[in-house]
Amino acid sequence: MPDTATPFEEIIYEVDGHIATITLNAPDRLNTISGPMLDALSEALLKADKDKNVRCVILTGAGRAFCAGLNLQTATTGSGAVESAHLDLRNTPPTILFNMDTPTICAVNGGAAGYGMDTALGCDIRIMSDKAKMAAAFTKRGILPESGGTWFLPRLLGWEKACELIFTGRTLKADQCLAEGLCVKVVPHETLMDEARALAAEIAANAPMAVQASKRLMRMGLSEPFTEHVHHVFLQLLPLIKSDDAREGMMAFLEKREAKFTGK
Known part of the structure; x- marks a missing residue:
């Protein structure tokens, strides 16, 4: 039986065999990341990385979105300006993901926009539902890819294509992400987690x-x-x-x- 333990209900942490599954669980707001949710996700990732029994981590979202970005209702002041003092980027999920030794798979179940896109890119491997998409909408919101996008995208796409995507703030459908090399495969939505678990099990079977x-x-x-x-x-x-x-x-x-x- 899976071992489930999480300090916040907005992050679900489960271990089954050698595979840990971390689920963003705020579907009513498209899994946008609040401050407490950010801390809980960081804690769950660190917990998985420290657990010698865990050999692979799957990160996914509940509902129709993977993550639509930061929760702007809690990240802005009354005037609408972002409270930058509250955004500690050093110990947040994209940085933790990069430094983890445990392999990570992002099962992108729906839209991954802004911070959600950066978080997906921070995983080692991405499998996308045919209903999923990635939205690099940073410049459309007056900001930049704040949590790794400017580092990942030139390496994944090359300089010119990364410039085109970031400067325009375009949204890419799953098949476009596959064509550009932003995911390893696109699968029918209903088989996404089965595909992710099968790949995780293949990884976990190795030394x-x-x-x-x-x-x-x-x-x-x-x-x-x-x-x-x-x-x-x-x-x-x-x-x-x-x-x-x-x-x-x-x-x-x-x-x-x-x-x-x-x-x-």
Whole structure:
């Protein structure tokens, strides 16, 4: 049975086997992120990353939207100006997602706009419902992609296409996101979570320390020269070779069977 625990009902945290599912649960306001909800999401992500039993995390939303951005009713003053002092971007979900070693999948069930789009981009892999879309509507609201979009989009799309998307503030349908490389696949809406869980299970079946080390080294490789990077890879490889999981992986290969990894 899934283990469910969350400090706020607007964030649902469930663990089933080696997979943690985190659900944004404010469908009445399209899962726009309030301050308490932001803190609860950060807490849930950190909890999953610290849990040695969790080998993959799925992030999704309840209702017809994934996340329509920040909750502007709580993020603005009476005059309509955004209270920037209340937006601490250092310890919020996109930053935490980037620094997590546990693989993350975003099951984009509906619209991902503004902050919601940045959060989806912060996950390692995105699977989109055929009813989903991404809206880079920042410049249409007088702001910029505040939580990672200006870093992710040039790397995912290339400079020119990222400029076009950000400067125009366009909305992309799911098939357009797939064509541009913003998601790995588009699936029928009713099969979205089944597809996400199947991919998560495939990831979780592998040696967790090796998967997490691979993610950590890819992240490091984004900002270091090749020579330094392969040195860091070698240093990471040394303890992995001595692990129980490495021995199990080699024996399973020789014996032509499925490996059973323990994370040790």
